[in-house]
Amino acid sequence: MTNVAVDVPNNAVIAVRDLVMSFAGPDGRLVHVLDGVSFEVYAGETLVIMGGSGCGKSTLLNCLIGELRPTDGHIYYRIKGMNQPVDLRAMNEKGLNELRKRFGILFQSGALFNSMTVAENIALPLQEHSYVDSSIIDIVVTLKLQQVHMLEHRDKMPAQLSGGQKKRAGLARATALDPEILYYDEPSAGLDPVTSAAIDQLMMDLSKKLQVTSVVVTHEMDSAFRIADRMVMLDRGKVLKIGRREEFESLRDTSPERLANDDERLIHQFLCGDPEGPLTKADGTSEYEKLIIAGE
């Protein structure tokens, strides 16, 4: 891996610096999906990344896990056993694969292999990345299933599971290699409120008991406020606000007239799910004006 001397706080596991991700638009012009994003993730915390559709949060997640190579900027990881932070952007594929072993990812759908049983799905990363005896892998699978309360579903196929059970099984697989960092992509998507709350509880349990650092991308506010230690609000590829959960709760609970500026009113609108406000004005009116008046 590439070692770099950078200013990353000692207790930060991840430091994102001036991250830019650009794609060519249909007219050939560059569109900045992420535009100068910077933040840190501290050891053991749960950081929620949120924002409306198209704000860049999924692109950010893909950059963090090394699926997309950013156009500019840096993503530094400080992982156990490394003397210096490493810059993901400077890594080759081999280095990236080594780094990826240190984090688990719970994808929206659970991303289980349909042709394998739940137990086989959980065993797969252990078989791929280690030389431990199959009898030990079998025991680790049992430990992981117990942690997500899925022991009785061990031999089922994914098609036989409910949405919540698939998420639990996906979480067991994501933790198979005891990752230091867990990424969650919309963990509540498609779940009823009770199942969603149960998944949140499970995430909090795993995070606290296993001392895992968690990064959660979501736009489900009930879930976000349950699980977050800190939150990042993205809007049109930029960080609008980073702060503790309590700061966002305060913005949510203050009436718009009493908020200091448009940024705060935009965050309030998003957190409350109001149809009217600067967020919809920014997304709707300006685009509509361009189409109608300027004919662009």
Add this chain to the structure above:
Amino acid sequence: MADHDNCVREVRREGNDIVVSLAGEIDLHKAPEVHRALVGACEGKPRNLVVNLEQVTYMDSSGIGTLVEVFRRVNAYEGKLGLSGVGPRVRSLFEITKLDKFFNIYPSEAEALRA
């Protein structure tokens, strides 16, 4: 990345018992070495197999899985597996996985040998 130094520090006979002392980080890379040492120690069917974890700084699920596998072997010949020197980090892993109910955990090696 992972340190690949030997983590099985000592295998010692104490009468009919055997003490295996482990050290460092027991992870996916080290678990096979630990497994080999503990399976080797089981071969003579010692009355007590004591695993001293005093110098273990980290253990992942594969390390825990290794201890469970050896626990089954020792149980099969009706011996006893005792753990000593279990630090808070490793102890919390046993608690999370609810394995503290099954394992005999002793404050010291001497107490494990007296069991």
